[in-house]
Amino acid sequence: MVQNLMTMRFGNRIFTPTWNRENIASVMITFKEPFGTQGRGGYFDEFGIIRDVMQNHLLQILSLVAMEKPATIHPDDIRNEKVKVLKCIPPLQLEDVVLGQYTGDPNGEGDAKYGYLDDKTVPPGSNTPTFASAVLKIKNERWDGVPFILRCGKALNERKADIRIQYTDVPGDIFEGKTKRNELVMRVQPGEAVYVKMMTKTPGMSFDMEETELDLTYGSRYKNAKLPDAYERLLLDVFCGSQMHFVRADELSEAWRIFTPILHQIEQENVRPIPYKYGSRGPVEADKLLAENNFKYYGSYKWVDSSKH
Numbered sequence: 014m015v016q017n018l019m020t021m022r023f024g025n026r027i028f029t030p031t032w033n034r035e036n037i038a039s040v041m042i043t044f045k046e047p048f049g050t051q052g053r054g055g056y057f058d059e060f061g062i063i064r065d066v067m068q069n070h071l072l073q074i075l076s077l078v079a080m081e082k083p084a085t086i087h088p089d090d091i092r093n094e095k096v097k098v099l100k101c102i103p104p105l106q107l108e109d110v111v112l113g114q115y116t117g118d119p120n121g122e123g124d125a126k127y128g129y130l131d132d133k134t135v136p137p138g139s140n141t142p143t144f145a146s147a148v149l150k151i152k153n154e155r156w157d158g159v160p161f162i163l164r165c166g167k168a169l170n171e172r173k174a175d176i177r178i179q180y181t182d183v184p185g186d187i188f189e190g191k192t193k194r195n196e197l198v199m200r201v202q203p204g205e206a207v208y209v210k211m212m213t214k215t216p217g218m219s220f221d222m223e224e225t226e227l228d229l230t231y232g233s234r235y236k237n238a239k240l241p242d243a244y245e246r247l248l249l250d251v252f253c254g255s256q257m258h259f260v261r262a263d264e265l266s267e268a269w270r271i272f273t274p275i276l277h278q279i280e281q282e283n284v285r286p287i288p289y290k291y292g293s294r295g296p297v298e299a300d301k302l303l304a305e306n307n308f309k310y311y312g313s314y315k316w317v318d319s320s321k322h
C-alpha cells in the first residue's frame with residue numbers, strides 16, 4: 014500500500030492537480046496498536062513512541078505523500094525527492110504535540126487491566142509517552158499552511174495504519190452547509206483499501222444528499238492475489254539489492270533534525286504525558302489538536318460493507 018502511494022499520485026491524472034495547498038485542508042497519518050508494551054516496557058522506556066514509530070515509520074509515509082514527482086522511479090531519484098521535502102520541515106515544536114501514556118482499564122480483560130507503569134520492566138513514575146499526536150509543517154510552495162498530523166500510540170482501541178487526505182470545503186456552497194469534506198483514505202492495515210469519501214444525492218425522489226464512498230477494497234478486488242507482508246517485501250528488496258524502501262543517511266539526518274530538539278526538550282523538562290485508558294482512542298486533547306489543525310470530524314459517516322450483503 015505504501016508503494017501504491019507513488020502509483021496513486023503520479024499514475025492518475027485526477028489526483029495530481031489537486032495535490033496541493035489550494036485543495037487539501039490537512040493530511041493525517043495514523044498508526045494505532047491495540048496492545049501495550051507486552052513486557053517490552055524496559056526496552057521501550059528508553060525510546061518512547063516518537064522514536065519508536067513517528068520519527069521513522071510515519072515520517073517515511075509523510076515524505077512519500079508530500080514529495081515532488083521524482084525524475085524517474087529509480088530509487089535514487091525517489092530518495093532525492095524525499096530528502097528535499099524533509100529539508101522544508103522546521104523542527105517540531107512542543108505546542109504542536111500531544112503526548113499520552115496509557116493507564117489500566119479496571120473493567121478491561123487480561124492485559125487491558127494494566128497500565129504502562131504497571132509493567133515491571135518500566136521504571137516507576139516514568140514519563141515516557143506511549144501515544145503522540147504531532148503537527149508538522151512543510152514550508153514549500155505546494156504545502157505551506159497545510160498541517161501534516163502524525164498520530165501513533167499503543168494500547169488504543171484498534172489496530173490501524175492509514176493515510177487520510179482531507180480536502181477543503183467546497184467554495185460557494187449551494188447546499189445549505191450540508192456538504193461534508195471529501196477524504197482520500199489509504200488504509201495500509203488491516204484490510205488494505207483505498208477509498209474516497211464523497212457526497213451523493215440520496216437515491217429516490219428526494220433531493221437530499223449523503224456521504225458515500227468510491228471504494229477499492231483489495232480483498233474484494235484482488236481476491237486471489239497474495240498480498241505480501243511489509244517485511245516480506247523488504248526482505249525481497251534486500252535479496253534483489255533494491256534500496257528504494259531503505260532510508261539513506263542524508264534522509265535519516267533530516268529526520269533527526271526535525272525530531273531531536275523536541276525529544277531533548279521533553280526529557281529535560283520532564284514533560285508529563287496525559288493519561289489515557291487502555292482501549293480508548295487516546296487523550297481527548299489529541300482530538301482538539303486535530304480540530305485546531307484544519308481536520309474536520311463530522312461523526313456522520315457510516316460505511317456499508319457491501320461484501321457482507
Ligand SMILES: NC(=O)C1=CN([C@@H]2O[C@H](COP(=O)(O)OP(=O)(O)OC[C@H]3O[C@@H](n4cnc5c(N)ncnc54)[C@H](OP(=O)(O)O)[C@@H]3O)[C@@H](O)[C@H]2O)C=CC1
Pocket residue numbers: 043173177198204206207208226228229230294300303310311312313314315316
Ligand atoms: N473498504 C473499506 O474497507 C472501507 C472501510 N471503511 C470503514 O468504515 C469506518 C469509518 O470510516 P472512517 O474513514 O474511519 O471515517 P470516520 O468518519 O469514522 O473517521 C474519520 C476519522 O476521524 C477520526 N475521529 C474519530 N472520532 C473522532 C473524534 N471524536 N474527533 C476527531 N476525530 C475523530 C478517526 O480517527 P481514529 O482513527 O482515531 O478513530 C478517523 O481518522 C472505518 O472502520 C473504516 O475502516 C470505510 C470505507 C471503506
Ligand SMILES: O=C1O[C@H](COP(=O)(O)O)[C@@H](O)[C@H](O)[C@H]1O
Pocket residue numbers: 046065066243
Ligand atoms: O518498529 C516497530 O514497529 C512495530 C509495528 O510493526 P508491525 O509491522 O508489526 O505493524 C511496533 O510494534 C514496534 O513498537 C516498533 O518498534
